[in-house]
Amino acid sequence: MTDPSWRIGIAGAGAIGTTLAVRLALSGHAVGVLARGGTLDVIRRNGLRLTDLDGTHEVRVEAGGPGELGERDVVFLCAKAQDLAPLATAAGGMIGPDTLVVPIVNGIPWWYFEGVGGRNGGRTVQAVDPDGRLKALLPLDRVIGAVAFITAERLAPGVAHTANPLRMIIGEITHDRTARAERLGAALGRCGIATQVSDRLRDPLWTKVIANLTSNPLSVVAGATLRDIYGAAELSHIARQLLDEALLTAAAHGARVELDPAAFLAMGAGMGAVKTSMLQDFEKGLPLELSSICDAVIELAELHNLPMPLTKTIASLARFKSAQAAGQPIQETGAR
Known part of the structure; x- marks a missing residue:
């Protein structure tokens, strides 16, 4: 990955995905949004629009369905927990051998017991990954954990609104300090999302x-x-x-x-x-x-x-x- 412009993939064009896509595109990154059906048609035709504390922003981004977007430097998976596995499958064409994968999900993630040892080290969280599909789909050595403190609402396809500050905390799921996490945190910070890099992400x-x-x-x-x-x-x-x-x-x-x-x-x-x-x-x-x-x-x-x-x-x-x-x-x- 090279700074300042990265090839960013956003899988999931809901409220959080739209917010991230707009902020990253405004910062000059090449953003590709994975979407389907009517939402894909609307984004191709009208682009994306976000209203936040800085005003209303409209951007044009590349948009495509599964297999239509090339490999990216970073892919953000923005989905409900129950939809994450099918979304990760659909986003497979954007994930190359060096791609960082950043799942943006609520609750306890499937990787919770990975990378830190202990008596439960490697244990599967049955509630979120009962068949181990996520663990098989997403190589753990390329996953960057993320905690998004973003309250946004999807008003229409490709349109989102938030009335609160945008904040994220990211980090390696191994709790190591790495240059790649620091670079990603800096990039998110530059696009208007206050981002902290943590070496104890589970806190x-x-x-x-x-x-x-x-x-x-x-x-x-x-x-x-x-x-x-x-x-x-x-x-x-x-x-x-x-x-x-x-x-x-x-x-x-x-x-x-x-x-x-x-x-x-x-x-x-x-x-x-x-x-x-x-x-x-x-x-x-x-x-x-x-x-x-x-x-x-x-x-x-x-x-x-x-x-x-x-x-x-x-x-x-x-x-x-x-x-x-x-x-x-x-x-x-x-x-x-």
């Missing part, structure tokens, strides 16, 4: 996991925005209990989470009337990202015999509401 990862766990499923159950989840008396105490359960699990896995609960709730409420990505998906009738945000955390808790009763309850309620709204059969327990 900020848990901060994001906790933010997702305390807000996403509860937003579906209550139909609430971040302001209400963290600020309304009827909901904030539930978010606090979810926070306590997640903090215990993070600590059991050696994460150093520097988080003041009261400040965390206040910051969440201060985000305003923002709908979580899970609530947006629910309202659109899309599958919910419960496997990585809830199920994987519960799986990690069970490795240390930690109960997460409220987390399990809220996840079950969100899953029930999703199935009910989709008209799916409700699984009977057999109890009478």
Whole structure:
């Protein structure tokens, strides 16, 4: 890879993918966006548009379907956890022998137990990669971990909006300091995304996991925005209990989470009337990202015999509401 201009691949043209594509293109990088169907047609015809704290930006980028975009220096995989494996397959033509792969996903990633040893070293996170497909598709030595603190909404194909600062933390999943991670962090910083390179990536990862766990499923159950989840008396105490359960699990896995609960709730409420990505998906009738945000955390808790009763309850309620709204059969327990 050479600076300052890289060949960037963006796989997934949702809110996060569009945000990254626009910011990177504005910085002079050659951006190619992998998309399908009507979204691909719209991007080819109109380009991409992002409205953020700096204003409204419109850019033209290369766009193509699977196999139509050449190898890239860096490929960002921007997808829900349940869609990551098929997206990685579709993006295969962009991933060459020297390509860095940066998955942008919520929750516990499939690589969580890779690269750092310990008693669970190499263990598969069953909730997110039950058949080992992701591990087989994406060479671990080329994966750069990422934690994206970006609240964006997809308004239409190729159009995204965000009203908050853009921030990311990236790092090697081995917790090593490398020149490639530093170069990537610098490039992201230059394009307007405040980026920190961490040699303990799982620490900020848990901060994001906790933010997702305390807000996403509860937003579906209550139909609430971040302001209400963290600020309304009827909901904030539930978010606090979810926070306590997640903090215990993070600590059991050696994460150093520097988080003041009261400040965390206040910051969440201060985000305003923002709908979580899970609530947006629910309202659109899309599958919910419960496997990585809830199920994987519960799986990690069970490795240390930690109960997460409220987390399990809220996840079950969100899953029930999703199935009910989709008209799916409700699984009977057999109890009478």
